[in-house]
Every structure is written in structure tokens, then in C-alpha cells.
Amino acid sequence: MAQTTQFRYSEVARVAPTPKRVRARVGGAFVADSKNAILVYNQHFPFAYAFPKEDTRADLFTFGPAGGDGDSEETRRGALKVDGRTIEGAATLHTAGRLEDHVVLDWNKMDDWYEEDEPVFVHPHDPGHRIDIRQSDRHVVIEIDGTTVADSRRPVLLFETGLPVRHYLPHTDVRLGLLRTSDKTTGCAYKGFASYHHVEVDGKRHEDIVWSYRSPFHEALKIQGLMAFFDERIDVIVDDEEQERPDTMWNE
Incomplete structure (x- = not known):
């Protein structure tokens, strides 16, 4: 069922790489596109993807100070500016830890998600779930x-x-x-x-x-x-x- 997926560092139970190509789109722009994404799990299911920083549109994201609007000194909360829209809290940049140099996008603040060339809804698919x-x-x-x-x-x-x-x-x-x-x-x-x-x-x-x-x-x-x-x-x-x-x- 539908879940709230706003990223909170404290919710991360584990992470796992995925071989899938993963993309996130807002408006007419793909703001992340990676073949090296990481599944981010809470206690129950994968609720977000983490992208290598270089696989995101750095020109569209603005990140605040570490621990500023987030909940960890290892994270920097960021806004996304695209197509004349500013989406606060759309991304979290990790500066240390398991997800160092990765950007986690808030699932619900993206317009569309794709695994390979197929749309994905609600949250990422778990390869261990069937x-x-x-x-x-x-x-x-x-x-x-x-x-x-x-x-x-x-x-x-x-x-x-x-x-x-x-x-x-x-x-x-x-x-x-x-x-x-x-x-x-x-x-x-x-x-x-x-x-x-x-x-x-x-x-x-x-x-x-x-x-x-x-x-x-x-x-x-x-x-x-x-x-x-x-x-x-x-x-x-x-x-x-x-x-x-x-x-x-x-x-x-």
C-alpha cells in the first residue's frame, strides 16, 4: 500500500546495489540517471534510491550545510530547481558513511521513476520480494x-x-x-x-x-x-x- 517515503537518515536499515538502470524525472528533465544506483531500505522495504553524485544533474540541485535541515551530520538536505519549479527537500547528499558521495532522492517529489525503460510506482522494487x-x-x-x-x-x-x-x-x-x-x-x-x-x-x-x-x-x-x-x-x-x-x- 502507499507509503510516505520522505528520506530520513535514521530510517536506513540497510543498503544494496542494483544492476538496473534507474532514472528519475521531474517535468521534462531526467534529474538522475544511473547504472550504479543503490537501494535504500527501511525495516520493511526499499523506500528510496541513492545515486552516485556524478549521475545526478548537479546544475539543478542546491544543498544546504551538513546537519542543517536534515537529521545527521553526514547529510545535506537539498532543493531541486527545474522548469521554473523549486522543490524543497527533494534530495539528500551524503558526505560520509555507507552512502558517501551519493544523492538520495525523495521518491514522492519526483514526477516519474523508471527501472530500465519501464515506469515504477509507489516505491522501488525489492529483488527479494515477489x-x-x-x-x-x-x-x-x-x-x-x-x-x-x-x-x-x-x-x-x-x-x-x-x-x-x-x-x-x-x-x-x-x-x-x-x-x-x-x-x-x-x-x-x-x-x-x-x-x-x-x-x-x-x-x-x-x-x-x-x-x-x-x-x-x-x-x-x-x-x-x-x-x-x-x-x-x-x-x-x-x-x-x-x-x-x-x-x-x-x-x-
Whole structure:
């Protein structure tokens, strides 16, 4: 799901080189273009790229003093000036440490990102992260407060590194009359952009508990238009066995 990616030195858990060519664009200018970029990880996922200083448009960046607007004496926060725009805090130059002489760009302050010649969204792709999607004949029942909301014998199961198995169900196997449209949308770097629904049972609304990818990325086309529920907040019965609710960031 979409994450805030503004760079903070204290958040860096590890770094790793990538063999991919990585580019960042703002307006009509590529402000960084490198075959020697470094993935910058927090505790959960890579949230930024670090570029060798010489692979960035030095003429477009202005950096302040070390420790000035940043949070470390090893970093200098910088502004980007391009196409008549000034974007404060767009970059962080490292003067020492693991990322010495590298510039980390704030993901959300760039207009477009590319790995090789393909656009990338939300955050950098982690080479150790993957999704597997499999058609299944398991019998999946979704209940909320004792009411059956969905019942399917043709789920599509999505297995994603570090996350619970998600059961994606056809619309025709979901009680659509219990759903209420939500304005919420989120983005996933691997699946695409999701839209949400609430579920209303016995006058109680369960907020943003169902999601669907109308136009998923290529790797996730098998779940296009299907509906998934937050197992963390509902009762899921698979082949007559009630499943334990997973403990994740989406429990509440």
C-alpha cells in the first residue's frame, strides 16, 4: 500500500546495489540517471534510491550545510530547481558513511521513476520480494459479525512475500448489496492501485475492508476486478476450517 517515503537518515536499515538502470524525472528533465544506483531500505522495504553524485544533474540541485535541515551530520538536505519549479527537500547528499558521495532522492517529489525503460510506482522494487497468484478450488467463506458476506469455490490466491495469503473472489460470489463505495485508494509497487468498499452489516459500517484492482500491473493481471478482504478484521473459513486472524499493520 502507499507509503510516505520522505528520506530520513535514521530510517536506513540497510543498503544494496542494483544492476538496473534507474532514472528519475521531474517535468521534462531526467534529474538522475544511473547504472550504479543503490537501494535504500527501511525495516520493511526499499523506500528510496541513492545515486552516485556524478549521475545526478548537479546544475539543478542546491544543498544546504551538513546537519542543517536534515537529521545527521553526514547529510545535506537539498532543493531541486527545474522548469521554473523549486522543490524543497527533494534530495539528500551524503558526505560520509555507507552512502558517501551519493544523492538520495525523495521518491514522492519526483514526477516519474523508471527501472530500465519501464515506469515504477509507489516505491522501488525489492529483488527479494515477489508475488505468486494461483487459481484455486478451495471453499472460502467470508463472515462479518456472523453474517456471510462472500462464499466462493473459485478463489484466486495471492501469495506475497512477508504478507498473509489474500483470497481474491469474483464479484458474483460477494454480496454486493452489503458494499458501500469508498473514496479511498492506495498503491502497491507490485500490484497497482486499489479502490475500496465499506461493508455494512446490521447497520454497522466496516470501513475500507474490501479492495479491488481494476487495472493491475502486468504481474497481477490474474486478480483484475476480483475482490479481497482484510482477513485481519473479519472471519475467514477455508474448507470448513476457521482461519486465525493474521497480525499485521492492518489489524485496526
